[in-house]
Amino acid sequence: MNHKNTEIQEFLAELRHLQIKLWIEDERLRYNAPQGTMTPELLQQIKEKKTEIIAFLKQVNSKTVKSIQPVPRNQELPLSFAQRRLWFIEKTGLSGNAYNMPLTLHLVGKLDLVALQKSLDEIVARHETLRTNFAEINGTPVQVIRPPFELELPQQDLSGLAKSQQTTQLQQCLQTENEKQFNLEVDPPIRVLLLQLGATEHILQVTLHHIASDGWSLTVFAQELSANYTAAVEHQPSTAPELPIQYADFAVWQQEYLQGESLQTELDYWKEKLKELPQLQLPTDYPRPVVETFNGASQSFNLPPLLTSKLKQVSQEQGATLFMTLLAGFKVLLHRYTAQESIAVGVPIANRNRREIEGLIGFFVNSLVMYTDLGGEASFTEVLKRVRQTSLEAY
Known part of the structure; x- marks a missing residue:
């Protein structure tokens, strides 16, 4: 790889760390970035390197493996490699609630409960992962996708408590909710809890299991919930475009791609490195x-x-x-x-x-x-x- 390609690869690696995606569409360079990450300085660098980036992406795309396509659901659907790893850990019974992923949303303003319920159900219907259970067939784990359903939305009213009591009770409720474990063979990998703090203030606690989500997914969930709720209160249909594939399609594609020479190349590299x-x-x-024990803490500083x-x-x-x-x-x-x-x-x-x-x-x-x-x-x-x-x- 020549020096110029190496420089572009490094720049694209830095963008990936910021979760900024670049691609070519109709011979034009497009990008997608989380809010606040695309600074004027980065945008200027992309413009300056535009020709080299397009050339590099075209070179990479020419070697890219086949695209991910939807597969029939009347077959055994495998777990992705990441899911298989987590399924094995869950089966040991030692992980407890370590792989629960809480998303805490602070809702301010008059809340339309019907619209909120509709918005949550639309997300569950849209993403098969949120209605997937896991089973074993002849010792091999498989995905079992359930039809869309109405998500339970339990509610607790903390509005009658004094401020100090309310804060303490809120923390206890959130902790208790996060400590609940999922039975992945029976439970959907999502739970929600609505806590009322006042007439126009609520906390919505969404708990996802890591086998069906990750940090990026939490952002997707929050964005779709906001869009769905806005549409629901305005009595408009959801504007979300249809998903081209589902997670099960990715899992099948991954199993087909990472085998034979492709898998051996990856294994040889990491075995030698480690x-x-x-x-x-x-x-x-x-x-x-x-x-x-999974006990720990985080330390943040600027x-x-x-x-x-x-x-x-x-x-x-x-x-x-x-x-x-x-x-x-x-x-x-x-x-x-x-x-x-x-x-x-x-x-x-x-x-x-x-x-x-x-x-x-x-x-x-x-x-x-x-x-x-x-x-x-x-x-x-x-x-x-x-x-x-x-x-x-x-x-």
């Missing part, structure tokens, strides 16, 4: 429990604008993306704490690399293991080069 990988020996304050600007400058100078530079810095930090030279970090990717699946609710997210050898008294610049190389290979 062989004899040592466990990271972080100096934690408590030993790792024998049975995983980098100062000046530091962010300098990081972007370093990235540009080294031909890397900002993600690669931050990952290199994180790996150096892990090396400092452990003195280990072989460092692997799991990185989630949206994995929505085909237009047919961008509007689907389903489990597409994947984790890539980014391995880097920090040996040889490498400088940070050298570490960044190694991280950059691994990132390009992994994608």
Whole structure:
């Protein structure tokens, strides 16, 4: 691959991390981006690289495997590889509610319950994943798609409580709801709960199981609920375009694509990359429990604008993306704490690399293991080069 193609590939990799999608339609470059991610600076870069991007995408498309097509439903429908992995974990009975995905929506204004119910039911009818159960036939897990149904919408009225009591009770209700487990063989992988805080204030708690959703899916769900509700209160039909495929179609396509030489190539790469990988020996304050508890927390912080600007400058100078530079810095930090030279970090990717699946609710997210050898008294610049190389290979 020549230098110009490598530069474009790196730029597209950075856009993928921002969940920005580019494609060619009628010989024109189109894009789709989550709200707030397409900055004027990024848009200008896309315009400047437009010719090279189109040429690169055409080159890639010429080698692209066949498109995903709908398949008949009168056959056994396999699970995707991601679903099979999660199904196996669920069958051990050790995951508890770890794979529940809560979506908490704050509704302000007079609520039309009939319109809300209709809006939820339309989403369930639109996305087969939300009405899919799982079973085993001769030891092989399969998807069992149910016909559309009316989603139960339980309600709790907290409006009569004092503010402090209401806040406490609200948190307890949300926690209790999230702790409930799904029986994937019987229950639909979606639950909802409506909590009334006042005459014009409600909390809608939507809980999805990860086997039927991911972070991207939560955004799709919220956007469709808003559009459906707006249409319902105005007594208008839903304007959502028909989905070209469903998740089960993707699962069948994936099974057909990842076999033989394609599968072996992927396996050979990862086996070589991850062989004899040592466990990271972080100096934690408590030993790792024998049975995983899934207890944890998140820590959020903002980098100062000046530091962010300098990081972007370093990235540009080294031909890397900002993600690669931050990952290199994180790996150096892990090396400092452990003195280990072989460092692997799991990185989630949206994995929505085909237009047919961008509007689907389903489990597409994947984790890539980014391995880097920090040996040889490498400088940070050298570490960044190694991280950059691994990132390009992994994608």
